[in-house]
Amino acid sequence: MRITGISTHVVGTPWRNLTYVQVHTDEGLTGVGETRMLGHTDALLGYLKEAEANHVLGSDPFAVEDLVRRMKYGDYGRAGEIVMSGVAVVEMACWDIKGKALGVPVWQLLGGKVTDRVKAYANGWYTTERTPEAYHKAARGVMERGYRALKIDPFGTGHLELDHERTRYAVSLIEAVRDAIGPDAELMLEMHGRFSPATAVRLAKELAPYRPAWLEEPVPPENLRALRKVAEKVDLPVATGERIHDRIEFRELFEDQSADILQPDVGHIGGIWETRKLAATAEAHYMLVAPHNVGGPVLTAASLQIGFSTPNFKVLEHFNDFADAEIKKVVKGAPRVDPEDGCFHLSDAPGLGVELDTDAAAGFPQQQARFDLWAEGWEQRRPKGARG
Numbered sequence: 001m002r003i004t005g006i007s008t009h010v011v012g013t014p015w016r017n018l019t020y021v022q023v024h025t026d027e028g029l030t031g032v033g034e035t036r037m038l039g040h041t042d043a044l045l046g047y048l049k050e051a052e053a054n055h056v057l058g059s060d061p062f063a064v065e066d067l068v069r070r071m072k073y074g075d076y077g078r079a080g081e082i083v084m085s086g087v088a089v090v091e092m093a094c095w096d097i098k099g100k101a102l103g104v105p106v107w108q109l110l111g112g113k114v115t116d117r118v119k120a121y122a123n124g125w126y127t128t129e130r131t132p133e134a135y136h137k138a139a140r141g142v143m144e145r146g147y148r149a150l151k152i153d154p155f156g157t158g159h160l161e162l163d164h165e166r167t168r169y170a171v172s173l174i175e176a177v178r179d180a181i182g183p184d185a186e187l188m189l190e191m192h193g194r195f196s197p198a199t200a201v202r203l204a205k206e207l208a209p210y211r212p213a214w215l216e217e218p219v220p221p222e223n224l225r226a227l228r229k230v231a232e233k234v235d236l237p238v239a240t241g242e243r244i245h246d247r248i249e250f251r252e253l254f255e256d257q258s259a260d261i262l263q264p265d266v267g268h269i270g271g272i273w274e275t276r277k278l279a280a281t282a283e284a285h286y287m288l289v290a291p292h293n294v295g296g297p298v299l300t301a302a303s304l305q306i307g308f309s310t311p312n313f314k315v316l317e318h319f320n321d322f323a324d325a326e327i328k329k330v331v332k333g334a335p336r337v338d339p340e341d342g343c344f345h346l347s348d349a350p351g352l353g354v355e356l357d358t359d360a361a362a363g364f365p366q367q368q369a370r371f372d373l374w375a376e377g378w379e380q381r382r383p384k385g386a387r388g
Contacts, residue, residue, distance in 0.1 A: 001027045001101070003059045006052050006090065008045055009358055011296065012367035013324045017041040018296045019085075020330075020356050021048065023093035025061060029100050032356045033092030034298035035085040035267030041366060047086045061094040062101075064273055072270065084245040084270050091271030092302045092352070099351030106305040106352055110276055117343035118307035119315045121149035121188060123294065124323025130156070132176035139180035142322075146339030149186035149213070149315060152177055155203075160196050162203065171206055178210040186213040186315075189236075193217035193243070197229040204234040214239040214261055228258035239263055242292035246270070247278045254285045261314060265292040267299050272306060279310045288314040296320060296327050297334035301352040304335055304344055316344065330361040 004024050011018040016036050023031045037044055055070045071087045072079045079087070099106045107113055122142045128134045135152075142150050154173040158166055178187060189212035191200060200218035214237040219226040221243045231238045239261035244250055245268050253259050262282050266275050279289045289312055291303045297320060307313045318337060320328050328334045332355040335344050347353045 001025050001029070001061060001097075003056055003061055006048065006056060006093075008048060009356065009361045010041060010045070010366040011327055011330055011361050011364040012369065013327070013364070014367060014369060016294070016324075016369050017366050018299075018327065019044055019089065020296075020298060020361065021089040021093055022356060022358075023056070023061065023090060023097060025097060027101075029097050031061065031093030031096030031098075031100070031351065032298055032354065033089035033096070033267075033271070033302070034295055035089050036295040036299065037085065039369065040082060041369075043082050044085055047082050048089070051086055051090070056090060061097045064091055064094050064098070067091070067094065068270060068274065079246060081245045081268060085268050088267045088269065088271040088274075091273065092266075092298070095272050095302075095305070096351035103350050105348055105350060106272065106302075107308040107346075110272070110305060110309040113308045113346060114311050115308060115313075116346045117338075117341070118304055118313065119149065119343050120147060120318045120337045121151055121186065121315050122147045122322060123151045123317050124319040125150060125321075126152055127323055130173070132172050135173050136176040136180045139177045143181050143185065145321060146337060146342045148184075148342035149188065150177075150181065151188035151190050151216070151317070153190035153192055155191065155194075159194050161199050162195070167203065167206060170203070174207055174210050183211075187211065188213050188216060188239075190216045191218045193220045193240075195219060197226050197233075200230050201233045204230070204236055208235065212236055216240065216263070217242070224252050224256065224258055228256050231258045231260075237261055239290065242268075244269070247274050247281075250278060250281070254281060254287075257285070259287065261288045261290050263290055263292045266303050266306065267295055272302055275303075275306050276310065279306065279312060283310075283312040288312050290314040291316060293317040294319050296324075297331035298352065298354055298356065300335050300344075301333075301354045304347075305352065307344070308346055327364060330357055330364065331355065332357055 007022045009020040021033045059067050095106045125142050128138050154170040216239045218230045237260035240259050241263040242265050
C-alpha cells in the first residue's frame with residue numbers, strides 16, 4: 001500500500017481554525033488527522049504542500065516511524081510548531097489507515113486496552129458574563145450534562161501580576177464554581193502561562209481552599225527554572241506541556257521533576273506514536289498524562305486511542321459540548337461523553353473510529369481567527385475557555 005496524496009480541509013471559527021487532513025492510498029483506504037492552529041493555518045497548509053511532495057507521496061502508511069522521521073528531520077531544519085503539527089495530522093491519518101486495513105481500533109495497535117473508559121473534563125463552558133452568578137449557572141449546566149470535572153481560568157486579562165481587587169474577584173468566581181459543582185467534582189485551575197512565579201504562588205495559595213485538581217501553566221513555559229520555583233512553593237499538582245512541540249524538549253521536566261501532570265497536544269507534538277512514547281517516559285518518572293485537547297472530534301478520537309492504552313493517562317480535555325459545539329457535525333462518529341459517568345467509553349470501531357464529512361466541513365470556511373487573551377475587553381469579545 002502506498003500514499004497517493006493528501007487533501008486538506010479547514011474548518012473555521014472566530015478564534016481558531018481546525019485543519020483536517022485526509023491521506024489517500026492506492027488501495028482505496030483514506031485516513032484522517034486533525035490539528036488546531038491559532039493564527040498559523042496558512043503556514044501549516046504551506047508546509048503540508050511541500051511535505052506531500054518531499055516526503056509523503058509514495059510512502060507506506062504502515063511505516064509510521066520512518067515517515068515521521070523523514071518529515072521531522074528530512075529538510076535539515078529544527079522542527080517547531082508548524083512542522084510538528086503537519087507531522088501530527090499525517091501521522092494520525094496513517095494510524096487510521098492502518099487500523100482500517102487490519103480491522104482493529106488504533107488502541108489495539110498501541111498495545112491493547114488498559115481501561116474501558118477515559119474521564120473527560122469540560123472546557124469552553126464559561127463563555128458567559130463574567131460574574132459569580134453566571135459562572136455558577138454555567139458550571140451547574142456542565143454537571144447536568146454528566147461531567148465530573150471542569151477547567152476554568154478566572155483571572156481575566158491579568159498578566160504577570162494581579163492586583164488585590166482582581167484577585168478577590170477571581171476568588172469569588174472560583175468560590176461560585178466550586179459551590180455549583182459540589183465537593184467531589186474535579187476543578188482544574190488554568191493560568192495560561194502568564195504570571196510571575198511570586199504571583200502564581202500567591203494565587204495558588206488564595207485558591208487552595210477550593211481544592212483545585214491542578215495548577216496549569218502558572219508561568220511562561222519557556223522558563224522551567226521559574227516553573228520549578230512555583231512547584232516547590234505550592235501544595236497543588238502542577239500541569240504543563242501544551243506548548244512544547246517536540247517530545248525531546250520534555251527532557252528537562254523529567255530531570256527536575258517540576259511538573260506532576262504532562263499535557264502534550266497530540267495535534268502539535270507529532271501525533272499518536274510520539275505522544276505514546278512521551279507517556280511511557282512519563283510513567284517511568286511517576287508522572288501522569290492529560291493531553292491538551294481544544295480541537296475537534298478527530299483530535300479527540302486520536303487522543304482517546306492513547307487514553308485507552310496508556311496506564312498513566314489521567315483525563316482528557318473536551319471542548320466540543322460547549323465552545324463551537326456545532327462543528328461536531330463535520331465528523332461522523334464523533335466521540336461523546338456518557339452523561340451517566342462523565343467518561344468516554346471504549347470503541348471497537350476500526351482506525352480512529354471517525355470519518356470526516358467533507359460536505360459538512362465546507363459549511364465552515366476558514367476565518368481570520370484571532371485569539372488575544374490579554375486584550376482589553378477580551379471577556380466580552382471572545383470565548384473564555386479558548387486556549388485550554
